[in-house]
Amino acid sequence: MAVPLACAAPALAAPDPVETLATTVCQACHMSDGNSVVPQFPKLAGQQATYLEKQLADFLEGRRRNEVMEPFLSQVKARDIKELAAYYAAQVPGPGVVLDPELAEAGRRIYEDGNEGAGVPGCEACHQLQGEGNVRYPRLAGQHQAYTIQEMLDFRSGQRANDKGGLMRRISERLTDEEIRAVAEYIAGL
Ligand code: HEC
Ligand code: HEC
Structure with missing residues (x-):
């Protein structure tokens, strides 16, 4: 007897590949929620999406260069830029700390x-x-x-x-x- 469709195990939602990139590779420096805790690594949470898109495109096309970011750029595809930018823009920025x-x-x-x-x-x-x-x-x-x-x-x-x-x-x-x-x-x- 054929198993009725409604009884088939629900397919697990495939993890979104761009979000996975952010929460595995990029999180090492920028944190999953974009609130980097290392002062040399920029916070990305709540950043303007248009600005993030421009920076990622500038990195990919060599207009902005940085030796710390460069090794990870091969994992970023041009078609992922919009979604990556939207991901960080949607994160809630944590407060900074005034030291002086x-x-x-x-x-x-x-x-x-x-x-x-x-x-x-x-x-x-x-x-x-x-x-x-x-x-x-x-x-x-x-x-x-x-x-x-x-x-x-x-x-x-x-x-x-x-x-x-x-x-x-x-x-x-x-x-x-x-x-x-x-x-x-x-x-x-x-
Ligand atoms: C090893 C640490 C490291 C990793 C991993 C890393 N970054 Fe960065 N990222 C940096 C540093 C350092 C800068 C600042 C570069 C500079 O001064 O120009 C930066 C800058 C950026 C900027 C520009 C921010 C701004 O305010 O202008 C974006 C966007 C960005 N990274 C996204 C990503 C994404 C997306 C990934 C994952 C694919 C990633 N980064 C992985 C260290 C890292
Ligand atoms: C006339 C407009 C304008 C004024 C005034 C201005 N900025 Fe900017 N700033 C920009 C633009 C546009 C960018 C983005 C450049 C790019 O595309 O990389 C920027 C980028 C920056 C960045 C890099 C942000 C990041 O996440 O990497 C810093 C830091 C910054 N500005 C600081 C300042 C400070 C401090 C002042 C005042 C002394 C200032 N800006 C005045 C237009 C301005």
């Missing part, structure tokens, strides 16, 4: 008002007052200080040159090392 409140206060002034004399616009003009970013600009809020500092120095030196029109290079060139440390401290607390 006085430095953060100096950073707040740069973040909100920039430095007119040096030609630095306030970061909030693009990254938004609470650092949440939007469809055009990345979220910065709660990011690890060490990562933010490294990116600013890399934009300045040209090691990271995937910013359109050299926008972040021109901004970081006009900031002192001390100002970069301060603004990174403030961003961690947003």
Whole structure:
């Protein structure tokens, strides 16, 4: 007698391959929920999907280069970018930790008002007052200080040159090392 279809064992839902990639390979540095705990590895949770898509495409096509990320890029297929970006964008970002409140206060002034004399616009003009970013600009809020500092120095030196029109290079060139440390401290607390 044929087994009626309704009695057949339900097929186990196949694990989604892109989510599996995130929760096995990428989690080693970024954690499964995107809230990296190592200051050198960026938090991805709650990041803007459009920004994540651009960064992943830039990595895959060699416009953004980093020796720590590079060995894992062979596992990312161009067709997976949209889903990976959506996965991290949907994670809930955990709060960052301010280690030096006085430095953060100096950073707040740069973040909100920039430095007119040096030609630095306030970061909030693009990254938004609470650092949440939007469809055009990345979220910065709660990011690890060490990562933010490294990116600013890399934009300045040209090691990271995937910013359109050299926008972040021109901004970081006009900031002192001390100002970069301060603004990174403030961003961690947003
Ligand atoms: C061994 C650690 C490591 C692993 C594993 C790793 N990453 Fe990264 N990831 C990094 C580091 C370090 C950076 C910062 C690179 C830089 O400074 O340019 C980064 C940057 C990124 C960024 C850019 C974030 C931003 O704010 O600009 C994305 C997106 C990303 N990784 C996604 C992934 C995905 C998806 C995987 C899995 C396929 C993965 N990473 C695996 C270490 C890692
Ligand atoms: C005119 C708009 C604009 C202003 C003002 C601006 N940014 Fe950006 N920023 C961008 C854009 C666009 C990117 C994404 C570049 C890319 O595509 O890689 C970016 C990227 C960044 C990143 C990298 C984020 C990551 O996850 O890797 C950091 C850090 C950053 N900005 C910090 C700052 C700080 C600090 C200030 C103020 C001193 C500032 N930005 C002012 C537009 C701006």
